[in-house]
Amino acid sequence: MYIYDNLKNMIEFTPNFPLRQYNTFGIDVKAKYFAGFSSLAELHELIDDKLFMKHPSLILGGGSNVLFTKDFDGLIIHPKLEEINRIEETNEEIILKVGSGIIWDNLVEYAVLHGWGGLENLSAIPGNVGAAPIQNIGAYGAEIKDVIDKVIGIDLSNKKTCTFKNTECEFGYRSSIFKTRLKSKFLITHVVFRLKKFPHSLITGYGEIERILEHEKERTISVMRTVICNIRSSKLPDVKTKGNAGSYFKNPVVDIEIIEQLKKRMKDIPVYETPEGDYKLSAAWLIEKSGCKGIRSGNAGTHDHQPLVLINHGNATGKEILELADFIKEKVYQLFGIVLEPEVNVI
Ligand SMILES: Cc1cc2nc3c(=O)[nH]c(=O)nc-3n(C[C@H](O)[C@H](O)[C@H](O)COP(=O)(O)OP(=O)(O)OC[C@H]3O[C@@H](n4cnc5c(N)ncnc54)[C@H](O)[C@@H]3O)c2cc1C
Numbered sequence: 035m036y037i038y039d040n041l042k043n044m045i046e047f048t049p050n051f052p053l054r055q056y057n058t059f060g061i062d063v064k065a066k067y068f069a070g071f072s073s074l075a076e077l078h079e080l081i082d083d084k085l086f087m088k089h090p091s092l093i094l095g096g097g098s099n100v101l102f103t104k105d106f107d108g109l110i111i112h113p114k115l116e117e118i119n120r121i122e123e124t125n126e127e128i129i130l131k132v133g134s135g136i137i138w139d140n141l142v143e144y145a146v147l148h149g150w151g152g153l154e155n156l157s158a159i160p161g162n163v164g165a166a167p168i169q170n171i172g173a174y175g176a177e178i179k180d181v182i183d184k185v186i187g188i189d190l191s192n193k194k195t196c197t198f199k200n201t202e203c204e205f206g207y208r209s210s211i212f213k214t215r216l217k218s219k220f221l222i223t224h225v226v227f228r229l230k231k232f233p234h235s236l237i238t239g240y241g242e243i244e245r246i247l248e249h250e251k252e253r254t255i256s257v258m259r260t261v262i263c264n265i266r267s268s269k270l271p272d273v274k275t276k277g278n279a280g281s282y283f284k285n286p287v288v289d290i291e292i293i294e295q296l297k298k299r300m301k302d303i304p305v306y307e308t309p310e311g312d313y314k315l316s317a318a319w320l321i322e323k324s325g326c327k328g329i330r331s332g333n334a335g336t337h338d339h340q341p342l343v344l345i346n347h348g349n350a351t352g353k354e355i356l357e358l359a360d361f362i363k364e365k366v367y368q369l370f371g372i373v374l375e376p377e378v379n380v381i
Contacts, residue, residue: 060277134164
């Protein structure tokens, strides 16, 4: 083990580090080096070190949106900043500055317990706070962009601290500036959230939420959280028993001409109009119609109930998962002429 030679903050660079526990697909790969940091001082030591300068690096949170296809021949940086600070509060809202190492769902639970609304529909999404803005996490009609005030981090090219206001983050459907232009160049250290105190505006119009709420005595953010957690656990495989990274592909966003052509061939094709006026197709529906629901090839497969979720049935390699993804992509393309794009970051 190589230990940073500084008595103030000992950064440990662990060589030959097994990553199986650090990716929810459960892929058995290793990193050349692995280092975590728990403070900004430690982060600066880490990025000033010659190991950082000499090697390619990858920031890894909970590993729930990555697919490792081989050993990582570089340095994994694992943020462990675990602080939640109230930075402003009025009768209507609260502003929280949250460290990137906090587990996302712990933050949601904390906010709901305190009666602060805005995160409840994003309950039970795996991963850490630092990665949440990267793909503008979304679920059940909510997206994180609607509660983010600022994103703070370090530009890894010049080691300077930068703050992005919400409008500068270029948030889109499962996308942001951090997943496009700044991918791998910017390390998010903190996310600043603007959450609402009472009265809350619940988002209930998605899927079966409204129907389930009819049986509830009250409509609160706490009830919403329970409803969402229950729906998710009934639909999605548990990463502890079946390795996966949630939706492998994004829902394709297409223009109206393509929708009209597809509707001529398949009248029942589901189409969703987005608030931005785009048209979104259901990747799960396209995959199912292409005959890829519940399929299996070796140790890789698609989930029986949700074909958008690719699964590691045992000791699948990242390559096996990737081959299955390519197979599905090809099938969907042959049938619909639509190119599926991965939501997962393939490493
Ligand atoms: C069962 C399951 C269900 C899921 N459901 C949803 C869902 O409903 N909606 C949704 O949007 N997503 C969903 N996901 C995907 C995933 O949970 C989110 O994308 C999550 O935000 C990833 O967080 P993470 O910490 O695991 O990121 P990681 O997988 O560790 O990293 C993802 C990407 O972000 C980068 N990154 C991580 N941390 C930082 C940082 N601090 N600074 C800069 N870059 C960073 C990494 O380099 C990588 O490119 C699901 C995943 C699973 C396994």
